Amino acid sequence: MGTAEPVTPVGQAAEGELRIGWAARSMPVLAGIAERFARERPLDGLRIAACLHVTAETAVLLQVLREGGAEIALAASNPLSTQDDVAAALRERGIAVHARAGADLQTYYRHIHQALDIAPHLVLDDGCDLVNVLHTERVELLGDVVGGCEETTTGIIRLRQMAAEGALRFPVVAVNDTRTKRMVDNRYGTGQSTLDGIIRATNLLLAGRVVVVAGFGFCGRGVADRARGLGARVIVTEVDPVKALEAALQGYQVEPMSRAAELGDVFITVTGNRDVIRAEHFAVMKDGAVLANAGHFDVEIDVRALRELASAVRHGVRPNTDEYVLPDGRRLLLLAEGRVVNLTAAEGHPAAVMDISFSAHALAAAWLVTEGRGLPPGVHDLPSAIDAEIARLELAAAGVTIDTLTPDQERYLRSWRLGS
Structure with a gap:
C-alpha cells in the first residue's frame, strides 16, 4: 500500500528522542515490564499492527513490545494528535510508522492499510478503526490474527456491537475496561x-x-x-x-x-x-x-x-x-x-497516566499469545490478577506500601460458616 511517510525536516528525530526520553522518566512500570520482556521474549517472532496516537508515550510502549521480540507497524488513530518528531524518532529506531500530523481522511485510512500490510498476529487499536478496516477491507489477513487490544470506550462500544452481530473474528481484550485504566486514565x-x-x-x-x-x-x-x-x-x-x-x-x-x-x-x-x-x-x-x-x-x-x-x-x-x-x-x-x-490542543494525558494504560496493553498482548490463545472471538476482560499486578507495580514505583491479609482473615473470607 505504499511506503512510510518521509522524515522531514532533518533533526526532527533528535527532537523526538528528547520528547520520548522525557516521557520515559514518568513511566517506571513500563520500564520494569521492558526488563521482564527482554528476559522472557514473550512476543518473539510476532508481528503487531497498532493504530494509536503517535506520541512520546506510545513510543515508550512500542519499545517495550520490541524488547519482547515483536515487529511493529504503527498508524495514527488521530492525525491531529500525531507528533511528527516522535514519528521520525521511531523510524530512526527501525519501527515502521505511517502517520503525519494533519493528514486528511483519505491519507489517514491509507496509513491504516499500510500498517496492516505487516500481516499482523496481534493488533492494538484506539477507536476500532484498524479492526474495522481489517474486517471490511483486509479480510484476507484475518486468519493470522491471534487477538487484539482496545484502548477506548468508543472502540469498545463498536467492538461489542461487532460481537453481538457475529462479525468479530478474533478475541479482543478490553484494556479500557480495566479498573486501573478507568480510574487513572x-x-x-x-x-x-x-x-x-x-x-x-x-x-x-x-x-x-x-x-x-x-x-x-x-x-x-x-x-x-x-x-x-x-x-x-x-x-x-x-x-x-x-x-x-x-x-x-x-x-x-x-x-x-x-x-x-x-x-x-x-x-x-x-x-x-x-x-x-x-x-x-x-x-x-x-x-x-x-x-x-x-x-x-x-x-x-x-x-x-x-x-x-x-x-x-x-x-x-x-x-x-x-x-x-x-x-x-x-x-x-x-x-x-x-x-x-x-x-x-494539548499533549494528551501525562506520561504517568499512560504508564498504567500502556502497561495493560503490554501485559495483555503477552497474555493473549501465551494463555489466551484459546479464547473465542469476542470482547474479553483482562484478567483481574494482571490489573492488580499493574496497580502493585505502580504503588511500588511510587514508594507506597499497603496492608496484606493475615491467614485468619483469608480463612474468614473463604468461609461462609464463620459469622459474628
Whole structure:
C-alpha cells in the first residue's frame, strides 16, 4: 500500500528522542515490564499492527513490545494528535510508522492499510478503526490474527456491537475496561488533559463560569471534577438515569442539553455518541460559548450543522480555535475542529497516566499469545490478577506500601460458616 511517510525536516528525530526520553522518566512500570520482556521474549517472532496516537508515550510502549521480540507497524488513530518528531524518532529506531500530523481522511485510512500490510498476529487499536478496516477491507489477513487490544470506550462500544452481530473474528481484550485504566486514565487523565487543552486554546478563566459536561461516565466524571476544582459551576447532561442520579448526588446540577445550552459558557462532550450538541442547541447558546469535544471521534458536536448555521467562519482566531459567527451576531468558538481536544490542543494525558494504560496493553498482548490463545472471538476482560499486578507495580514505583491479609482473615473470607 505504499511506503512510510518521509522524515522531514532533518533533526526532527533528535527532537523526538528528547520528547520520548522525557516521557520515559514518568513511566517506571513500563520500564520494569521492558526488563521482564527482554528476559522472557514473550512476543518473539510476532508481528503487531497498532493504530494509536503517535506520541512520546506510545513510543515508550512500542519499545517495550520490541524488547519482547515483536515487529511493529504503527498508524495514527488521530492525525491531529500525531507528533511528527516522535514519528521520525521511531523510524530512526527501525519501527515502521505511517502517520503525519494533519493528514486528511483519505491519507489517514491509507496509513491504516499500510500498517496492516505487516500481516499482523496481534493488533492494538484506539477507536476500532484498524479492526474495522481489517474486517471490511483486509479480510484476507484475518486468519493470522491471534487477538487484539482496545484502548477506548468508543472502540469498545463498536467492538461489542461487532460481537453481538457475529462479525468479530478474533478475541479482543478490553484494556479500557480495566479498573486501573478507568480510574487513572479515563478519570484523572482525561479530566486534567481536557481542561489543559481548553485552557491552552482559549486562555479562559474557568472560575465562575458555567461548564456543561455531556456524559457522566468515567471520563465525564473526571472532567466535571477537575472543572469544579478550578472554580467552575458544572452542569451535567446524561441519558442514563443511574449516571444522572450519581451526578446529582455528587452535587452537580443535572439538566437536559436543551436547557443546559442556554446556561453554559463552556461545553465539553464526553459521550462516545454522535450529535450530542446539535443545531437546536447552537440556536440558544450565549455569545462566546466555547465548544470542545473530549470523545474519541469528531461526531459528538454537529460541526456540519454549525457550519450551515454560520454566516461567517473565522479560522484560527487563536491556535486550535475557530469562530463561527451566527446571523444574529453571536459567536460560537469551536476548539480543535471538534476533534479530541486534549490531544489536539494539548499533549494528551501525562506520561504517568499512560504508564498504567500502556502497561495493560503490554501485559495483555503477552497474555493473549501465551494463555489466551484459546479464547473465542469476542470482547474479553483482562484478567483481574494482571490489573492488580499493574496497580502493585505502580504503588511500588511510587514508594507506597499497603496492608496484606493475615491467614485468619483469608480463612474468614473463604468461609461462609464463620459469622459474628
